[in-house]
Amino acid sequence: MTRSNWSVPETEVLQRVHERLDDDSADVLATIVDVEGNAYRRPGAKMLLDEAGDGVGSITAGCLEDDLLAAAESVREDGRPELITYDLMDDEDDVWGLGVGCNGIIDVLLEPLTETYRPAVEAFADSRNVAVLTVLEGGDGPLTRGDRAYYHPAGEGLTTPEGTPADEWPAALADPAAVLAERGRTDTIEVDDLEVFIDGLAAPTELVVFGSGHDVGPVTELAAKNDFHVTVVGFRGSVDLEDRFPDADETVTTSPSAVADELDLEERTHAVVMTHNFIDDRLTVEQLLDSSVAYIGLMGPHDRFEKMLAEFDDEGRTFDEDALSSLYTPIGLDLGGGSPYQIAHSIVAEVLAVSNDRTPRHLRTREGHIHDRVTVDSPPQ
Amino acid sequence: MTRSNWSVPETEVLQRVHERLDDDSADVLATIVDVEGNAYRRPGAKMLLDEAGDGVGSITAGCLEDDLLAAAESVREDGRPELITYDLMDDEDDVWGLGVGCNGIIDVLLEPLTETYRPAVEAFADSRNVAVLTVLEGGDGPLTRGDRAYYHPAGEGLTTPEGTPADEWPAALADPAAVLAERGRTDTIEVDDLEVFIDGLAAPTELVVFGSGHDVGPVTELAAKNDFHVTVVGFRGSVDLEDRFPDADETVTTSPSAVADELDLEERTHAVVMTHNFIDDRLTVEQLLDSSVAYIGLMGPHDRFEKMLAEFDDEGRTFDEDALSSLYTPIGLDLGGGSPYQIAHSIVAEVLAVSNDRTPRHLRTREGHIHDRVTVDSPPQ
Numbered sequence: 001m002t003r004s005n006w007s008v009p010e011t012e013v014l015q016r017v018h019e020r021l022d023d024d025s026a027d028v029l030a031t032i033v034d035v036e037g038n039a040y041r042r043p044g045a046k047m048l049l050d051e052a053g054d055g056v057g058s059i060t061a062g063c064l065e066d067d068l069l070a071a072a073e074s075v076r077e078d079g080r081p082e083l084i085t086y087d088l089m090d091d092e093d094d095v096w097g098l099g100v101g102c103n104g105i106i107d108v109l110l111e112p113l114t115e116t117y118r119p120a121v122e123a124f125a126d127s128r129n130v131a132v133l134t135v136l137e138g139g140d141g142p143l144t145r146g147d148r149a150y151y152h153p154a155g156e157g158l159t160t161p162e163g164t165p166a167d168e169w170p171a172a173l174a175d176p177a178a179v180l181a182e183r184g185r186t187d188t189i190e191v192d193d194l195e196v197f198i199d200g201l202a203a204p205t206e207l208v209v210f211g212s213g214h215d216v217g218p219v220t221e222l223a224a225k226n227d228f229h230v231t232v233v234g235f236r237g238s239v240d241l242e243d244r245f246p247d248a249d250e251t252v253t254t255s256p257s258a259v260a261d262e263l264d265l266e267e268r269t270h271a272v273v274m275t276h277n278f279i280d281d282r283l284t285v286e287q288l289l290d291s292s293v294a295y296i297g298l299m300g301p302h303d304r305f306e307k308m309l310a311e312f313d314d315e316g317r318t319f320d321e322d323a324l325s326s327l328y329t330p331i332g333l334d335l336g337g338g339s340p341y342q343i344a345h346s347i348v349a350e351v352l353a354v355s356n357d358r359t360p361r362h363l364r365t366r367e368g369h370i371h372d373r374v375t376v377d378s379p380p381q
Numbered sequence: 382m383t384r385s386n387w388s389v390p391e392t393e394v395l396q397r398v399h400e401r402l403d404d405d406s407a408d409v410l411a412t413i414v415d416v417e418g419n420a421y422r423r424p425g426a427k428m429l430l431d432e433a434g435d436g437v438g439s440i441t442a443g444c445l446e447d448d449l450l451a452a453a454e455s456v457r458e459d460g461r462p463e464l465i466t467y468d469l470m471d472d473e474d475d476v477w478g479l480g481v482g483c484n485g486i487i488d489v490l491l492e493p494l495t496e497t498y499r500p501a502v503e504a505f506a507d508s509r510n511v512a513v514l515t516v517l518e519g520g521d522g523p524l525t526r527g528d529r530a531y532y533h534p535a536g537e538g539l540t541t542p543e544g545t546p547a548d549e550w551p552a553a554l555a556d557p558a559a560v561l562a563e564r565g566r567t568d569t570i571e572v573d574d575l576e577v578f579i580d581g582l583a584a585p586t587e588l589v590v591f592g593s594g595h596d597v598g599p600v601t602e603l604a605a606k607n608d609f610h611v612t613v614v615g616f617r618g619s620v621d622l623e624d625r626f627p628d629a630d631e632t633v634t635t636s637p638s639a640v641a642d643e644l645d646l647e648e649r650t651h652a653v654v655m656t657h658n659f660i661d662d663r664l665t666v667e668q669l670l671d672s673s674v675a676y677i678g679l680m681g682p683h684d685r686f687e688k689m690l691a692e693f694d695d696e697g698r699t700f701d702e703d704a705l706s707s708l709y710t711p712i713g714l715d716l717g718g719g720s721p722y723q724i725a726h727s728i729v730a731e732v733l734a735v736s737n738d739r740t741p742r743h744l745r746t747r748e749g750h751i752h753d754r755v756t757v758d759s760p761p762q
Binding site for chain 1: 719
């Protein structure tokens with residue numbers, strides 16, 4: 001199979017699912033729905049398996065995939081979703097343990113890719129948060145494995161795809177779904193004997209890069225590989241931004257004073273300011289400090305920002321502590337690199353840490369799990 | 382000009398210089414020889430400019446390059462090296478200051494690319510440290526701007542390219558050259574009225590990745606972009622490693638017990654262990670702990686390493702504190718990402734920080750200069 005497709009940005013996996021739905025393919029979607037102990041990937045990790053045996057995305061570092069292909073084949077044939085458990089608890093177990101090298105039990109849901117998944121990929125394509133609810137065990141109720149419902153933050157309660165069971169979904173699932181959609185996390189909720197996997201698909205984190213110098217290229221490239229939705233903003237005569245920064249999802253050419261009007265500067269927006277033009281940087285930073293963006297990274301030495309603050313002060317412009325605390329200059333983590341790619345690597349690493357609310361440090365010094373575990377309260381039984 | 386060539390890994394710039402020397406080209410080499418204040422790049426940053434006006438590498442984030450092309454043209458015509466100073470101290474200066482956005486004075490040496498530079502690129506190609514000594518000001522002595530000498534750690538004292546002044550080089554330059562070659566840093570040394578730029582070209586940092594799972598791909602790709610010399614080591618039936626990991630400089634297929642024999646595990650070697658096979662990982666880690674490698678990153682949860690230590694203990698194997706302190710598990714910086722590329726980004730970020738002797742943290746919390754400044758004692762006058 002095409003191993004090169006296994007390690008792709010997560011955004012590409014969902015884009016591929018979207019394409020294959022449009023192709024009316026007979027693909028099988030594999031999703032990790034539970035991990036006990038440790039594993040390479042966390043619940044929600046997806047892999048799309050096609051009839052040719054090619055896979056896009058990965059749910060382990062490799063050793064389960066071949067077995068998954070066989071399992072996918074049977075799911076494709078009898079057309080019914082399957083829940084498979086891989087017990088990797090025993091590292092000496094040479095069937096699985098050696099290959100994965102972690103102590104974990106992994107539950108994987110395999111299902112034929114159908115139209116019932118379209119609302120998920122369409123929300124993702126529109127950068128809307130969404131929670132995908134999938135029945136793992138129906139128990140004695142009318143719902144059966146693979147039945148699906150959605151929670152859209154903009155809507156009210158749960159919605160179900162056309163032609164699928166609607167009334168039977170417990171309304172109590174909406175609250176946990178709302179939390180998971182917002183945070184892009186997953187959990188499995190039980191209501192009586194109904195067991196539902198809730199897959200929160202948060203819209204990709206927004207990264208807006210202000211600047212059009214060649215040093216913007218590596219930042220855009222590395223950010224896209226890390227699943228950011230990247231917008232490159234050029235000023236004045238910036239031309240060919242799409243051609244020069246092919247990894248950008250969007251490009252905008254505007255004037256430094258129109259930044260706040262032209263762009264959606266939201267709480268989930270992360271901004272990197274690297275125009276290398278003091279006045280353009282100052283105009284941009286001023287509007288960013290007035291906005292609610294989560295992160296403002298400013299390239300250049302700290303005394304350059306001090307000069308900016310002095311000029312703001314002369315003009316009577318003041319900013320609250322929260323805004324100023326969101327500004328990082330010099331930009332990036334202290335990794336010691338000096339080449340364009342090393343600088344970009346340290347910038348993207350900083351944005352990753354901030355967007356994930358992490359304190360950058362060696363993982364060996366961190367207590368607890370590497371991956372966040374979000375657990376929402378189960379609704380009253 | 383081809384802006385896409387500006388942001389390339391530094392290793393590619395020197396590889397390109399090597400190729401162009403072989404092509405007997407009429408290119409011009411630009412090197413930052415001094416930075417006062419702050420700038421995007423540090424001394425030693427290089428850019429190769431060809432007759433067509435294409436540049437490879439970058440010495441600023443963009444705005445100086447066009448002027449450099451003009452300057453390069455005149456250097457190409459009269460065939461003599463030139464030293465150009467760009468004063469960016471005044472950020473309001475709309476000729477340069479606005480474009481670079483840093484308070485700095487940058488000295489750039491422009492010289493026709495000649496055979497006198499070949500020893501530098503050949504040492505780099507062979508992964509040998511070397512210091513390139515270039516005369517900036519000859520003063521009243523016989524040496525003139527652009528005259529060149531080399532310090533090879535393996536050799537004795539300074540050597541000079543054939544057909545260039547040899548006896549006139551002050552022997553006192555050998556000591557600072559030795560330090561700079563080792564550390565890959567630069568400095569300008571004055572002996573009486575002779576001014577010499579010493580460019581230490583340390584061999585690329587060695588990164589050895591143990592494993593052949595698809596998750597090795599993103600690690601190899603991102604490490605290569607960050608100028609590591611990457612070797613992928615596969616065990617047993619690993620096939621097609623070159624095809625599967627095209628960004629690797631070398632690939633080796635061996636047995637887990639032969640790691641120490643097959644590979645040069647030196648002090649500048651950084652190792653990433655991600656075979657996802659407990660026994661293979663243990664055998665590899667044991668040999669790495671017995672070696673003098675600078676860094677051992679082990680993928681997997683910490684309790685997995687605890688189990689390894691317990692087994693070493695059962696076998697009566699012990700390791701000293703230094704060795705154990707070089708082992709990082711879970712591997713990577715705490716950036717919070719969970720996709721294959723995010724995991725790889727955090728691994729490469731950790732190796733960068735360790736290889737540059739940095740404590741990973743936000744640069745805004747760091748005191749002093751972003752770039753290391755190495756100053757070696759000037760020889761007695």
